């Protein structure tokens with residue numbers, strides 16, 4: 001009987017830990033920002049990593065747009081692929097835990113949209129690729145409207 005009790009305590013503890021992890025995965029590490037957005041609280045290095053990814057996003061959007069204009073669809077396919085999910089391989093799990101689920105969804109959604117553009121580029125459909133880039137940029141706008149990355153104090 002004693003063993004059963006111990007087992008229940010262990011099960012309960014495990015449930016609490018996994019529940020806590022799921023909760024963190026959904027909410028992330030956040031606080032309210034005085035400009036109406038949500039602060040995502042990261043360390044200095046994590047913040048620098050994300051902001052670097054952001055500057056790379058801007059470079060990718062510009063380069064893909066220019067390649068579409070120049071109708072160089074092989075280049076579009078290559079650039080868009082590099083900015084897609086392939087770029088996410090090195091993102092540390094600890095960082096993902098601090099980012100709220102809706103922000104993760106928008107972030108991965110943006111990567112997937114780059115992958116879609118890469119697929120479209122292989123069919124040489126420049127007009128569709130342009131439309132997909134227009135839609136992709138709505139993700140940039142949506143996320144910036146919702147979240148901030150305050151500098152660590």
Ligand code: HEC
Pocket residue numbers: 051052054055057058061103104106107108110136137139140141143144147148149150
């Ligand atoms: C999942 C959310 C998210 C998406 C999607 C997103 N961003 Fe950002 N971006 C942020 C946040 C948060 C910041 C920090 C804003 C702040 O603190 O005010 C930021 C900052 C930036 C910065 C400033 C970088 C710096 O060094 O300060 C640039 C440039 C940028 N984003 C470009 C883009 C572009 C271009 C896209 C779309 C291709 C994009 N972002 C998509 C969340 C996002």
